Amino acid sequence: MKLLSGPLSMFGMKAEIAVAEKGIDCEVELVPFSLRDRYKPLHADVARLNPKGQVPVLMDGEVEIFDSTQIFEYLEHRFPEPALWPGSPAARAKARLEELRSDEIFFPNFVALLNVMGDRTKAEAAEALRKIDVHYRERDKLLSQQAYMAGDQFTYADIAWFCAGFFTSFLGDDPDPACGHVIAWRKRVGLRPAVAPILRRFSDYLAANRLPVPAI
Ligand SMILES: N[C@@H](CCC(=O)N[C@@H](CS)C(=O)NCC(=O)O)C(=O)O
Known part of the structure; x- marks a missing residue:
């Protein structure tokens, strides 16, 4: 599994913490970012997978998704323990x-x-x-x-x-x-x-x- 995040990305930070809380074996790659040019040039996989051109992006075999909340949902189904949503x-x-x-x-x-x-x-x-x-x-x-x-x-x-x-x-x-x-x-x-x-x-x-x- 690979997670694309950014060195100063709030939404990337969310996904990184979720992966760490779940104890998932996942490579975290920080995409190019600078305070001046922000996310330009766009990381190739971000450009390929996210029409919004944003991180985080998660790749897990055939699953290639973007958006921190979508990533939460996928992680919760794929790795139910420890649960990060309540049960009821x-x-x-x-x-x-x-x-x-x-x-x-x-x-x-x-x-x-x-x-x-x-x-x-x-x-x-x-x-x-x-x-x-x-x-x-x-x-x-x-x-x-x-x-x-x-x-x-x-x-x-x-x-x-x-x-x-x-x-x-x-x-x-x-x-x-x-x-x-x-x-x-x-x-x-x-x-x-x-x-x-x-x-x-x-x-x-x-x-x-x-x-x-x-x-x-
Ligand atoms: N709703 C998205 C928002 C993602 C987002 O805004 N990512 C920012 C970094 S925190 C980004 O990649 N911005 C690049 C840009 O908009 O050019 C999520 O939850 O992942």
Whole structure:
């Protein structure tokens, strides 16, 4: 099995952590990426397999797929243990929604911040920071009642929120100190044996490029 990820890809980080949590024997290749040219020139397999030209891409024999959430679904069927979705339909549906909430509702605020390079004097940045803060306060309430984003089991929803939070912090927006449950959850996830080495590699990349490194 081979996973194409990127040295500074939030969605690639998600897939890398999932593969590591499952303990899968998988080659991880980092596609060419630079802060100036981003993903150009596009890796040949990314260009061949993903019309969107994005990582992550997973290749496993006849299976060649893209999109981190699609990759989660495939991994869960192919390697059911350890389970990263809850077992019951209701709990699983809830967890999937939390994963989607991170990717499609929370993370776009990071993209808005990135577009103005975190410049807090810009209205777009102020609005994104306000929304991020609202999300963290909601998450904090949730995590005061349960250990993980979708209940008491570590799931793909935690992976998604952890990665999105790491990238958001790199642009300088850490959870408010009042969000102690989020901060503790983040630390706990960052220390997981599958997560810690990947977190270190992303942090090292930021440091090597003189970018702020989130303190997780
Ligand atoms: N929904 C996709 C999003 C993937 C995505 O946006 N990947 C970014 C890296 S984090 C990318 O490859 N961007 C290259 C580009 O858009 O040119 C997923 O979940 O994998």
